[in-house]
Amino acid sequence: MVNETGEIILSRQDLREVTSYAAESAQEVLEIFERAHPADSRPRDAINAAWTFARGGERGRLLRDTGWAAHKAARDAGTAAAGDAARAAMCAASAAYLHPLADAHQVKHILGATAHAARAAELTAGNDRDVGADHIEQARRRAAPVLVDVLRRYPAAPSGGGRVGELLRDLDAALRSRF
Template sequence: MALAIRWELGGDWGGYNSTDEETHHALARWSADCAEHVLSYFETEHPDDDRPRRAIEATRGWTRGEVTVGEAVELSRATHAAAREANTEVARQAARAAGHAIATAHVDGHAMGGANYAITAVVADGGSGDAEFEWQREQLPEGLQSVVRGE
């Protein structure tokens, strides 16, 4: 299934990791929210695999200074491994959303992957990508609206 690319960094953004720390953290929290919104798709099929959930929790921990970038990279790799091991497309896409959310600690642009893979998970489950996109837009903090473009 092709990735639904609805979000990208734009506006005042000048390139990967060019955001200030506050914006970088806000992007990570938003991406974690997007990934968590579809996490049940993965957990329903793989209830004993907590890698995506740990990645989402660690994303928020990173924004509080509780997780290092190195730890975030390792969690991202583990979560993407969970995606590759997933039995269905919907579970795979949901895990990828979590993997990109935590990877935002390393590169701010990965936040878009968290959001875009969440939309792709919804579509893979037969849901409305447009409805998920609108939910994500509603979650987008006001300060990020000059950094993130969506269509």
């Protein structure tokens, strides 16, 4: 699924599927951020923008602006768990901007929200890696064939990234071996 110029072919529906998957992942841990910052709607706004795009909305300024705002919320979060929950929201909004480049870093657009969500969950459980692994397994199970097909168009997830990178690679490997 690569064209003659070496670009990966992505349909609007492919992008919507990736964004829906990311939004669902971020939604699962939003309460972690909101418990710490009940008056801060930036991550929720980013997730809502992602859902709007995933359900047929436009890919535009709202996604970019809310994604950046969620990124700022992550920096302001005060705890690692709340920060990762906000980063999951930022990744959900940015999932719509998956680039058609055969670059391993693009896998973060596909699976970044899920990896940050898993990390937020395990940190909330006292840094319990089993909680993160369970979160990744649940995400593997809910991945639609379209998402796996899009993922397989890209190189495997890159090295690095600490524990979030480890979770990202675990999910990437699990999804690539599926179907």
